[in-house]
Amino acid sequence: METPTALIGVDWGTSNLRVMRISAGGGLQEERTDPRGAGGLAPDAFAGVLAEVAGDWLAVDPPVLVCGMAGARGRWRETAYQPCPAGLEQLARGLEQPDAGLRRHIVPGVAAFGPDGELLDVMRGEETQVVGLFGAGEGGVVVAPGTHSKWIRLEAGQIVGFRTFMTGDLFRAIREATILLPHGGEPGGDDAAFRRGVERSLSDSAITAALFSVRVDALAGRLPPESAPDYLSGLLIGAEIAGAPDARTSRVYLAGASALAERYRIALALAGFGDVVAADVSEVTALGLWRIWETARP
Amino acid sequence: METPTALIGVDWGTSNLRVMRISAGGGLQEERTDPRGAGGLAPDAFAGVLAEVAGDWLAVDPPVLVCGMAGARGRWRETAYQPCPAGLEQLARGLEQPDAGLRRHIVPGVAAFGPDGELLDVMRGEETQVVGLFGAGEGGVVVAPGTHSKWIRLEAGQIVGFRTFMTGDLFRAIREATILLPHGGEPGGDDAAFRRGVERSLSDSAITAALFSVRVDALAGRLPPESAPDYLSGLLIGAEIAGAPDARTSRVYLAGASALAERYRIALALAGFGDVVAADVSEVTALGLWRIWETARP
Numbered sequence: 001m002e003t004p005t006a007l008i009g010v011d012w013g014t015s016n017l018r019v020m021r022i023s024a025g026g027g028l029q030e031e032r033t034d035p036r037g038a039g040g041l042a043p044d045a046f047a048g049v050l051a052e053v054a055g056d057w058l059a060v061d062p063p064v065l066v067c068g069m070a071g072a073r074g075r076w077r078e079t080a081y082q083p084c085p086a087g088l089e090q091l092a093r094g095l096e097q098p099d100a101g102l103r104r105h106i107v108p109g110v111a112a113f114g115p116d117g118e119l120l121d122v123m124r125g126e127e128t129q130v131v132g133l134f135g136a137g138e139g140g141v142v143v144a145p146g147t148h149s150k151w152i153r154l155e156a157g158q159i160v161g162f163r164t165f166m167t168g169d170l171f172r173a174i175r176e177a178t179i180l181l182p183h184g185g186e187p188g189g190d191d192a193a194f195r196r197g198v199e200r201s202l203s204d205s206a207i208t209a210a211l212f213s214v215r216v217d218a219l220a221g222r223l224p225p226e227s228a229p230d231y232l233s234g235l236l237i238g239a240e241i242a243g244a245p246d247a248r249t250s251r252v253y254l255a256g257a258s259a260l261a262e263r264y265r266i267a268l269a270l271a272g273f274g275d276v277v278a279a280d281v282s283e284v285t286a287l288g289l290w291r292i293w294e295t296a297r298p
Numbered sequence: 299m300e301t302p303t304a305l306i307g308v309d310w311g312t313s314n315l316r317v318m319r320i321s322a323g324g325g326l327q328e329e330r331t332d333p334r335g336a337g338g339l340a341p342d343a344f345a346g347v348l349a350e351v352a353g354d355w356l357a358v359d360p361p362v363l364v365c366g367m368a369g370a371r372g373r374w375r376e377t378a379y380q381p382c383p384a385g386l387e388q389l390a391r392g393l394e395q396p397d398a399g400l401r402r403h404i405v406p407g408v409a410a411f412g413p414d415g416e417l418l419d420v421m422r423g424e425e426t427q428v429v430g431l432f433g434a435g436e437g438g439v440v441v442a443p444g445t446h447s448k449w450i451r452l453e454a455g456q457i458v459g460f461r462t463f464m465t466g467d468l469f470r471a472i473r474e475a476t477i478l479l480p481h482g483g484e485p486g487g488d489d490a491a492f493r494r495g496v497e498r499s500l501s502d503s504a505i506t507a508a509l510f511s512v513r514v515d516a517l518a519g520r521l522p523p524e525s526a527p528d529y530l531s532g533l534l535i536g537a538e539i540a541g542a543p544d545a546r547t548s549r550v551y552l553a554g555a556s557a558l559a560e561r562y563r564i565a566l567a568l569a570g571f572g573d574v575v576a577a578d579v580s581e582v583t584a585l586g587l588w589r590i591w592e593t594a595r596p
Contacts, residue, residue: 002507003422046477073517118518119514119515119517119518121510121514122514122517141496148349162552163504163507164474164507164510165504165506165507166478166506166507166509166510167506169476169477170472170473170476170506170509173471173472173475173476174468174471176471176474176475177470177471177474177475178467178468178470178471179467180464203542205503206461206463206537206538206541206542207505207506207537207539207541208464208465208468208534208538208541209426209461209462209463209464209538209542210538210542211464211468212419212446212462212463212464216418216419216420217417219397219417219420220416220417236506239504239505240504240506240507242504243503243504243505243506243507244504244507262475272347
């Protein structure tokens with residue numbers, strides 16, 4: 001007999017949606033994805049999209065816990081950012097109900113503040129992966145690659161600081177709107193070109209100049225058009241690693257989609273990171289949602 | 299009686315065209331501009347566009363000297379890059395005639411090579427400004443802001459090295475294709491926001507992370523949408539100056555359109571550059587074309 005579902009988990013990103021059946025204890029039983037991301041939905045559209053995608057999973061009226069951009073201003077229901085240091089307790093205390101009476105809750109994001117109380121950085125969604133990766137009292141560094149990559153530091157089970165890099169967003173903007181990739185394309189075909197890009201950025205701190213090497217290398221005949229996306233991806237990921245807080249002496253947990261995470265693994269190795277552990281985003285998000293739910297017991 | 303025209307000068311950029319009447323000695327007498335840049339023209343279209351824009355100026359069959367992207371591969375006629383160190387003599391020797399028999403010549407670009415002979419960087423057009431700015435034997439640094447900003451070092455009248463920054467191209471790409479400027483807009487309205495952007499980049503070497511502060515500052519309520527283009531421009535120009543070869547002890551000549559050059563002047567002052575001289579691009583291009591012409595005497 002199948003283990004019963006204890007929680008429906010939702011990771012509602014800007015550009016897509018993932019709904020998960022989660023067992024007591026946080027195991028991921030099944031997941032469904034949908035392209036209707038939070039970025040394109042009005043506040044009153046969320047409940048209907050969720051009902052469609054989760055479908056029969058909602059028949060028994062299970063509790064639903066949502067992380068990600070559904071909690072951003074102007075989306076399903078805004079949840080206040082929890083300030084660093086933030087761990088399970090703070091996230092559990094910050095849950096918000098978008099529809100009174102229904103067992104649906106949204107996880108708050110986390111904000112980093114500077115010494116004078118000024119807002120430094122924000123996240124929505126990665127905090128849930130982090131509490132899925134780390135038990136109480138643990139520490140380390142999480143790298144969450146993507147449109148807006150995050151480098152997150154944990155101490156004693158608390159997010160103590162983090163930094164956002166525009167890596168994925170810049171890759172797409174440079175491809176679409178500069179002279180560098182006139183033929184477009186996706187990275188993934190030329191590992192050697194990717195590595196050259198990473199090494200270039202690791203040894204050249206001026207990324208806005210190093211980017212011009214995409215054009216110069218093409219002019220010189222050493223970068224064929226089909227390899228240019230790999231080289232550009234290497235330049236931007238290399239610049240991210242070069243600019244990130246030095247974490248070479250910490251274990252680094254790498255959370256992300258498999259092909260992208262593999263490129264980060266290669267780049268981190270080139271940069272001298274010796275202890276990198278890959279994590280499955282769906283599994284850690286499911287476990288994180290379960291832990292927040294269990295802590296809140298709303 | 300008006301001084302006779304000795305040379306018709308043409309600065310054919312990627313996205314626009316400037317045609318000038320130049321007197322013996324290199325004085326700019328009159329100029330006309332046109333939006334038909336070299337980037338959108340087939341090789342056989344250049345002569346006709348020039349005839350239209352220069353019009354009556356060509357009636358007496360004056361010599362015509364062209365610099366810029368008209369000499370790029372696939373444009374009017376490709377001119378080989380002259381390797382650094384390059385000065386008046388090298389530029390004059392590298393002239394090419396697109397139409398045999400007509401008194402029209404194209405100035406070559408300049409290329410920088412690394413220690414193993416590998417191509418490092420290229421320019422087309424700025425070399426002519428540089429020889430208009432400096433007499434034989436002079437030295438200094440030229441900053442030519444724009445889509446692809448150049449920092450150019452001269453010693454004893456020769457271009458000895460230079461570096462290209464994607465500053466203008468990145469500004470437009472980030473505005474058009476990332477989440478940072480959802481309301482678009484042009485810089486120019488908020489000097490204080492521009493200065494904050496410059497100072498941020500001068501103190502933070504990770505520009506791909508610092509860019510995310512456009513979003514964070516907007517969330518925090520300290521960056522109104524109409525000031526975001528100024529702040530973004532400051533971030534990118536600050537990153538250029540932070541990554542440029544240190545030239546604080548040299549006189550810096552700033553060549554560029556007036557509003558943009560004024561922003562660079564502010565940013566260079568914030569970065570501690572004490573000796574910055576602004577130069578009119580049309581005038582130095584006219585003088586540079588004349589000097590190349592006089593040296594070549596074709």
